[in-house]
Amino acid sequence: MTALARKTTRLDVTAILKACPLCAGLEASQVERLAAQAMAKSFPKGFLLYAHEEEASRFYLMVEGWVKLFRETLDGDEAVLDILTSGHVFGETSLFGNGRHSTSAQIIEDATVVMVPLVALRHVIEEQPRVALNMLDSMARFRQQQDREIEHRILQNAPQRIGCFLLRLCDTGRQTHATLHLPYDKTLIAARLGMKPETFSRALARLREDTGLIVNGATIHIGDIARLADYTCTACSDAFPCDDRG
């Protein structure tokens, strides 16, 4: 049974890596080489994958669950930089720069991740310049999101930031309405948006009044996406369907 389980995992890893933008356009043999050194593993809620300033040895690919990227000051204050799930890659940036992680990473919902040694990535890059271009591409896209993120934190108020968060949860499939389920604690969403839980609660109530949301615990029904977009995206320099993660 152990052998079977291991084999299944091994198969997953290759398939998962192949689907990852980092490996786009790579020869199968190269992906398999990465996969051979990679490892899929599950972690329980609360597990710390790595800490800020730690020497980076591998990068991660989320398969399932959620991770929080954050920074923490000596007096316990915490800034949540991002919360990632299935399909997201993180920690790969530390192959460059000073080689240390610039955030800590903690599992917030039981997760399965694929971990790949950075040295393996380095070898593949050396043989396949293509991978460097893939990384540049993803970092460029990431940077655009970051720029927007900073703008949001400056120009949007609490209800608008929540609205923007909800819109990004929608499948942008040009729907006019949507029902969605908050993927993790409201407390965490609050932190992700740079506000306190109490503020989140009140701001969500206000958003409900102002845009006709229907909130039922962690389930939220957006009756009129355009109305919500109108409300939140006024304070942003990008027009509504503003995702570029592709």
Place this chain on the structure above:
Amino acid sequence: MTALARKTTRLDVTAILKACPLCAGLEASQVERLAAQAMAKSFPKGFLLYAHEEEASRFYLMVEGWVKLFRETLDGDEAVLDILTSGHVFGETSLFGNGRHSTSAQIIEDATVVMVPLVALRHVIEEQPRVALNMLDSMARFRQQQDREIEHRILQNAPQRIGCFLLRLCDTGRQTHATLHLPYDKTLIAARLGMKPETFSRALARLREDTGLIVNGATIHIGDIARLADYTCTACSDAFPCDDRG
């Protein structure tokens, strides 16, 4: 005279490019190839180099003066993302991602910049994977700064943000004190730090009281750098001399 001027400029360009981290480790012939397609130019205060969402055609290298990278909403609110000077490169990110600028760039102090077509950069990258690695390295470093930046905007209050800004202006040469001159308008510094001019003025006054700064117009004397660092860096997860631009 024109010919002489042009020649001087041409010489500058090669030397400037050689000194730029993007070209680190490049063969002279490659740098010269970039230089041949590059152009040094001066712009007056207020000139808009490019606008948000514009298709990117070149990247820029600051030689002299200051530029502001910012985003602007429909109702005129503006978020300043960064203010750059001599030695900084910007706009190169748009070679990747969706090929559009994610900010606008405006000259705020009369400036000389070297402009290089992105296609030239693309060609050099194709022949010299090394350049891609240089870009990855600089983007990784940039990302670390960005992470810190976001943390600051969440966890630091106005006086602390100013203190942090002043510390970064110091030459970090392990001095115990320093006298420095603000490089541009206080109004702009305020915007760069995400606050209003009035708030900046009051916060600077408070910083003066709390850490013993001596402020005289745009000239600021820091009597005790450690004291200032102690005051500002409590709210940050990085320890004091926190630059990694090198």
Place this chain on the structure above:
DNA sequence: CGAGGGTTTGAAGTGCATCAAATAGTGTGG
């Protein structure tokens, strides 16, 4: 059922923004 964490609500405080006006600085033309 009862404990404990997540969430909401209330009351009061803080920090920054806003509006308004005074003051200091800078560059211009006379």
Place this chain on the structure above:
DNA sequence: CCACACTATTTGATGCACTTCAAACCCTCG
């Protein structure tokens, strides 16, 4: 070299948004 115009900066008074502290509520799970 001075007066004027214009902009940057400071100061004051007030308002709003978010935080803080405290307590209630709710929901899940042992």
